[in-house]
Amino acid sequence: MTRSITILGSTGSIGVNTLDLLGRAAVGAFKVVGLSANRNVDLLAQQAIEFKAEVVAIADPACEADLREKLASHSVQVLSGSEGLVELARHTADITMAAIVGAAGLEPTLAAVGQGNTVALANKECLVCAGETFMDAVSRHGTTLLPVDSEHNAIFQVLDKDRPEGVRRLILTASGGPFRETPLSVLKTVSREDALAHPVWSMGAKISIDSATLMNKGLELIEAAWLFGRPSSEIDIVVHPQSIIHSMVEYLDGSVLAQMGSPDMRTPIGYALAWPERMETPVEQLNFAKVGQMTFFDPDLDRFPALRLARDALEAGGQAACVLNAANEVAVEAFLQGRIGFLDIAHTCERAMDTFASQSDFGAAPEDMQAVIHTDRRARDTAHGHIVNL
Numbered sequence: 001m002t003r004s005i006t007i008l009g010s011t012g013s014i015g016v017n018t019l020d021l022l023g024r025a026a027v028g029a030f031k032v033v034g035l036s037a038n039r040n041v042d043l044l045a046q047q048a049i050e051f052k053a054e055v056v057a058i059a060d061p062a063c064e065a066d067l068r069e070k071l072a073s074h075s076v077q078v079l080s081g082s083e084g085l086v087e088l089a090r091h092t093a094d095i096t097m098a099a100i101v102g103a104a105g106l107e108p109t110l111a112a113v114g115q116g117n118t119v120a121l122a123n124k125e126c127l128v129c130a131g132e133t134f135m136d137a138v139s140r141h142g143t144t145l146l147p148v149d150s151e152h153n154a155i156f157q158v159l160d161k162d163r164p165e166g167v168r169r170l171i172l173t174a175s176g177g178p179f180r181e182t183p184l185s186v187l188k189t190v191s192r193e194d195a196l197a198h199p200v201w202s203m204g205a206k207i208s209i210d211s212a213t214l215m216n217k218g219l220e221l222i223e224a225a226w227l228f229g230r231p232s233s234e235i236d237i238v239v240h241p242q243s244i245i246h247s248m249v250e251y252l253d254g255s256v257l258a259q260m261g262s263p264d265m266r267t268p269i270g271y272a273l274a275w276p277e278r279m280e281t282p283v284e285q286l287n288f289a290k291v292g293q294m295t296f297f298d299p300d301l302d303r304f305p306a307l308r309l310a311r312d313a314l315e316a317g318g319q320a321a322c323v324l325n326a327a328n329e330v331a332v333e334a335f336l337q338g339r340i341g342f343l344d345i346a347h348t349c350e351r352a353m354d355t356f357a358s359q360s361d362f363g364a365a366p367e368d369m370q371a372v373i374h375t376d377r378r379a380r381d382t383a384h385g386h387i388v389n390l
Contacts (some may be wrong), residue, residue: 005273006034008089008108009099013204014148018097018268019047021273023302034095036085036100036108039063041185041249045070055079057088059104065110085113095273097148098123101206102329103376105131110369116141120272122148124223130372131226132365145227146272147232151220152227153268154259155244159228164253171248171256172223173240174217174261175200180241183363184303190342192335195232199265201245209332213345214299218310219328224322232314237307239297242287262286309353318363319375320353326379327352327386334387344390351386352379 005022015035022030024300029221038059045067046058046267057079058067064080069140071078079087087363089096094293096112098105106358110130112166114137121127126134138145147153151172160166179187195212196205203211210216217237224235244370245262250256256359261267264283273279301308306328313320331348340348356362356379366372 002028002031003094003273004033004091005030005086005095005097006091006112007032007097007099008036008085008105008112008136009038009046009097009122010035011037011040012099012201013207014099014265014269015097017274018099019051019280021266021270022051023281024282025273034088036093038100038104041066048076049074054257055091056178056244057084057086059085081309082107085180090115090336092117094118095120097269097351098126101146101204103129103326103373106369106372110134110137112257113137113143114141114309115144116143118144118146118275119268120146120148122269124149124219125325127223127226128219128325129376130366130369131222133369133372135226139252140370147223147227148265148272148276149220149223149265150265150268150339151247153271155249155270156222157229157259158249158257160249160251164229166251166253166254167230167234168250169236170228170230171235171250172217172220172224172235172237173245173247174214174237174245175211175243176239176241176297176299177212177214178240179203179212182303185341188302191240192338195335195342199241204291205336206329206332209335209345210328213306214304215306215310215328215349217299218307219325221310222314223305232311237299239299240294241297242291242294244291244294258285306349307348309349311351316357316363318365319356320362322372322375323353323356323362323379324349326376327383330380330383333388340387340390344387348360348383348386348390350385355382355386 032053033053035053036057055077061080085108089108095118098109099122159294195209221368245258250257267283270281313324327349
């Protein structure tokens with residue numbers, strides 16, 4: 001039976017890999033309903049034509065005219081702006097791949113959840129910024145939520161969901177990024193290019209920088225707590241440079257189940273697309289003799305304070321994680337533009353959290369998505385202010 005799919009963020013790395021798998025699938029297995037992009041008009045138009053999409057949305061309204069021109073001879077509905085993204089997400093599809101990077105994915109992903117079908121979640125900010133609100137919506141609409149982040153997808157594959165009381169802890173693995181062994185004194189002067197050069201994974205700029213600071217792993221810690229209903233004390237992080245084990249679950253009897261595979265995002269994407277079945281992917285088959293050995297280390301919290309900030313935010317609750325995420329997005333963009341140094345990213349996040357911690361409403365969970373968006377905007381303004389004064 002043909003399964004319909006909408007991809008929110010089709011021109012990013014997750015979206016491109018999703019379409020790669022759709023292109024390899026059996027004829028008639030999938031039908032593309034909708035695609036969206038931020039500003040990449042050329043690639044979005046190319047994708048829409050190749051996969052015969054019914055509707056597309058471009059986040060930047062200034063790009064709408066160009067997109068319409070490129071699709072003028074094709075029967076494709078064109079939407080734009082944040083409203084267009086939400087409208088696209090509301091088009092009925094069996095699966096929505098939620099792959100918009102950052103807080104910009106909050107509203108369209110929640111709109112997709114409202115359809116009550118399957119959401120393959122690659123946007124961790126939905127749970128970081130609005131975990132309670134988002135999971136309540138998933139439950140209320142009967143939505144099937146499938147994690148696409150390699151770590152959460154790994155846990156999903158080996159977790160005994162029917163007997164969660166038998167689980168002792170979740171163990172998230174981290175590659176350690178390009179600066180795993182870089183002295184703290186050297187991190188002050190690392191360049192944009194250095195930070196983007198991830199040793200294992202091929203990802204977009206924002207996620208690559210988050211992996212270099214290990215903020216990505218911190219956000220995954222918060223996401224895992226919401227996805228699997230576990231407190232901070234039952235979620236550990238271990239550095240595993242080979243990125244062969246994608247995460248583990250430890251049970252009360254001492255058994256540890258690990259999901260392993262070559263570091264290729266098409267494995268978790270394919271798992272989500274075919275669930276509850278599995279689909280063949282072109283991922284390189286794991287050769288254990290070639291791997292040779294696997295090593296593990298505790299993360300260095302002095303070198304990577306983002307991990308400490310994320311755990312603090314998770315344990316504080318309320319608006320803390322939303323503030324952390326917003327400040328991080330602002331700081332990463334400033335670093336990519338050359339306006340601040342690498343270590344200033346975590347420093348900006350910590351200052352923003354300290355600023356909000358003194359406010360009376362900081363400890364209260366946002367009441368709805370509008371409250372989340374309001375906190376996000378305030379936190380961004382605060383982070384911008386701190387960056388100006390660095």
